[in-house]
Amino acid sequence: MANDFTVTPWEVSGEIDYDSLIREFGVKPLDDKLLERLEKHTKGLHYFLKRKIFFAHTYFDTILDQVEKGKKFYLYTGRAPSGPVHLGHMVPWMFCKWLQDKFNVNLLFQIPDEEKFLFNENLTMEETKKWSDENILDIIAMGFNPKKTKIFLDTECANLMYRHACSVAKKITLSTAKSTFGFTDSNNIGEVFYTSMQSVPAFLPTILEGKTTYCLIPCAIDQQPHFFMTNDVAPKLGYPKTATILSRFLPGLQGMHKEGKMSSSIESTTIFATDTPRQVHDKIMKYAFSGGRDTLEEHRKLGGNPDVDVSYQYLTFFLEDSKKLEQIYNDYKSGTLLTGDLKKLTVDTINKFLKKHQARRQKAKKMVRKFMLKC
Amino acid sequence: MANDFTVTPWEVSGEIDYDSLIREFGVKPLDDKLLERLEKHTKGLHYFLKRKIFFAHTYFDTILDQVEKGKKFYLYTGRAPSGPVHLGHMVPWMFCKWLQDKFNVNLLFQIPDEEKFLFNENLTMEETKKWSDENILDIIAMGFNPKKTKIFLDTECANLMYRHACSVAKKITLSTAKSTFGFTDSNNIGEVFYTSMQSVPAFLPTILEGKTTYCLIPCAIDQQPHFFMTNDVAPKLGYPKTATILSRFLPGLQGMHKEGKMSSSIESTTIFATDTPRQVHDKIMKYAFSGGRDTLEEHRKLGGNPDVDVSYQYLTFFLEDSKKLEQIYNDYKSGTLLTGDLKKLTVDTINKFLKKHQARRQKAKKMVRKFMLKC
Numbered sequence: 001m002a003n004d005f006t007v008t009p010w011e012v013s014g015e016i017d018y019d020s021l022i023r024e025f026g027v028k029p030l031d032d033k034l035l036e037r038l039e040k041h042t043k044g045l046h047y048f049l050k051r052k053i054f055f056a057h058t059y060f061d062t063i064l065d066q067v068e069k070g071k072k073f074y075l076y077t078g079r080a081p082s083g084p085v086h087l088g089h090m091v092p093w094m095f096c097k098w099l100q101d102k103f104n105v106n107l108l109f110q111i112p113d114e115e116k117f118l119f120n121e122n123l124t125m126e127e128t129k130k131w132s133d134e135n136i137l138d139i140i141a142m143g144f145n146p147k148k149t150k151i152f153l154d155t156e157c158a159n160l161m162y163r164h165a166c167s168v169a170k171k172i173t174l175s176t177a178k179s180t181f182g183f184t185d186s187n188n189i190g191e192v193f194y195t196s197m198q199s200v201p202a203f204l205p206t207i208l209e210g211k212t213t214y215c216l217i218p219c220a221i222d223q224q225p226h227f228f229m230t231n232d233v234a235p236k237l238g239y240p241k242t243a244t245i246l247s248r249f250l251p252g253l254q255g256m257h258k259e260g261k262m263s264s265s266i267e268s269t270t271i272f273a274t275d276t277p278r279q280v281h282d283k284i285m286k287y288a289f290s291g292g293r294d295t296l297e298e299h300r301k302l303g304g305n306p307d308v309d310v311s312y313q314y315l316t317f318f319l320e321d322s323k324k325l326e327q328i329y330n331d332y333k334s335g336t337l338l339t340g341d342l343k344k345l346t347v348d349t350i351n352k353f354l355k356k357h358q359a360r361r362q363k364a365k366k367m368v369r370k371f372m373l374k375c
Numbered sequence: 376m377a378n379d380f381t382v383t384p385w386e387v388s389g390e391i392d393y394d395s396l397i398r399e400f401g402v403k404p405l406d407d408k409l410l411e412r413l414e415k416h417t418k419g420l421h422y423f424l425k426r427k428i429f430f431a432h433t434y435f436d437t438i439l440d441q442v443e444k445g446k447k448f449y450l451y452t453g454r455a456p457s458g459p460v461h462l463g464h465m466v467p468w469m470f471c472k473w474l475q476d477k478f479n480v481n482l483l484f485q486i487p488d489e490e491k492f493l494f495n496e497n498l499t500m501e502e503t504k505k506w507s508d509e510n511i512l513d514i515i516a517m518g519f520n521p522k523k524t525k526i527f528l529d530t531e532c533a534n535l536m537y538r539h540a541c542s543v544a545k546k547i548t549l550s551t552a553k554s555t556f557g558f559t560d561s562n563n564i565g566e567v568f569y570t571s572m573q574s575v576p577a578f579l580p581t582i583l584e585g586k587t588t589y590c591l592i593p594c595a596i597d598q599q600p601h602f603f604m605t606n607d608v609a610p611k612l613g614y615p616k617t618a619t620i621l622s623r624f625l626p627g628l629q630g631m632h633k634e635g636k637m638s639s640s641i642e643s644t645t646i647f648a649t650d651t652p653r654q655v656h657d658k659i660m661k662y663a664f665s666g667g668r669d670t671l672e673e674h675r676k677l678g679g680n681p682d683v684d685v686s687y688q689y690l691t692f693f694l695e696d697s698k699k700l701e702q703i704y705n706d707y708k709s710g711t712l713l714t715g716d717l718k719k720l721t722v723d724t725i726n727k728f729l730k731k732h733q734a735r736r737q738k739a740k741k742m743v744r745k746f747m748l749k750c
Binding site: 114117118125154155156157158159161162163165166167169170171172173174175177178183184185186187188189190191192193195196375 | 489492493500529530531532533534536537538540541542544545546547548549550552553558559560561562563564565566567568570571750
């Protein structure tokens, strides 16, 4: 039976059945045993893990093997600069920051500025450069360790990247790329080549340091096809398999069923990292899909449905206090908490989060040079 | 009717019908009118032109238009480093040198080190780097103007090249690449992308100088498919169409019908730029396909066939003295010149050419830095 959802690096739409996605993508669930093993090292688990926002992985056990042997691994994530950063982008970065702090490891942050240029008919290189500059401020504002984090643009570090991308590309046939990504002969030759550039940072420390260095990639699950390619090629080039730890998608304000994951291209229903408190308030109040009943009376009597309510979903991503979250869930389900009040709680939670972010973003402007990879 | 020869950037085989190739490739013959126009500026024609070794072109008239408007153009050629340089490689470079001297123009010399790596299963990046270093000595030894010539490797100048290659790649569908180059789904994704890197130097001065600058590419005709792609894309990116001036192939010692164009991969029947006089002698004496008769008696009586004789072909490429060449042609045809003597004349001509080359190649070692593009 065909899925009624789509998940590729370039399209996420429909109501996603994550269990079915795990099977389809051939990844593994982040089970309790693995989380317990992780917790021994991190002394506590990020609420993203407890709430199954990060819910799947590939080869994450090999990273823990390294840790248990007293060896370092490193983190790799990225941001394709096609517009302003929104809340959905920040989810893997928040988790990256937690992992960096807990394990005191390096982070390679790729800005594949050519990717969006190649895949988006109307986007120019001038625009991707502009968005790169903007997005880098949001990345730095996440609070990564400046001594252990390097950010780079593909086009600006091509002297470093391109030769290794060719090594990867040599091992990937058109046929494989087509079946992995759904390309057809009407795709352009840059789109088809691009995946090899996304593979390179998974090998770069091994190449540069001249010794095997394991890589862990925290990202949303739509990026996994790239890293299947990476791992198809890795052993052929003598590199270790790359591990991924994979998150669900933050839905757009109107919910996954209506607009898929949050997307910069739908401005009115997307909360950006630089939105004002008023903008956040108005967007949520006006657009957030509600699990409430049609009338106040019905809601009080029958209760709301937090499982489909987008405001509530956002709280699961941004409200750290799990007790409070549980209370909200129960109150909304029982009907004591009304939709308007739930929305206000979400507005406050997100505005508190963004206030801190925007203050750090302001300071980030002076830190850019420190974070950029010299290449 | 299918041709019984093949000409692509990666394979040249069979006895080539150049008139039919002109039609098939949609290029134009270098006709007398165009040569007369050129001669007005160059005060004399290179013997490659008189002998139709350079025999075809695309948009060469637009270059003469520029010249006649008092504007500069520039030259672009290249060398994919998969082995030692042989005589066949040097033919377009000799012509490039002549054009550079006559018009006092800049030359961009691309070393697409990733190309051969991508297309040759067994070649490593270490080998392409080694051959790049070697080949650059031969390039410099051609006598190009060090103030007006810049050599660069694709992987080392990828910061400069890759972003523009992506601009080109965005305009080329897989479908177009397949029909132009004969790719199938079993080609690798790097092979398919590569043509966009070969296009970039045709636009680079226009990009870097911020004003329209015309480009002329002297090369063997097998490279033309790349520049069809270049010219397909050029107007879409606002660049002028690139001109090419195209040469025939120097055959391998056993002749086009047996081994196609001269190729580094067939060592015994290829004359390398660094061959000793003895090696040149032995290779020609042993392998050069002869147009002579089976017996001395028959040869004296019926005469030889210079048109199929490979030694004679080589003289058309390397013996500048046209009167002497004509004499040799007539003597061989009439039977007064024997095959052994013709071969000796060829050995002497090539050894004289290589002696000068090798002396300049020795001096080139100290000039490398001066010739390399800073990028």
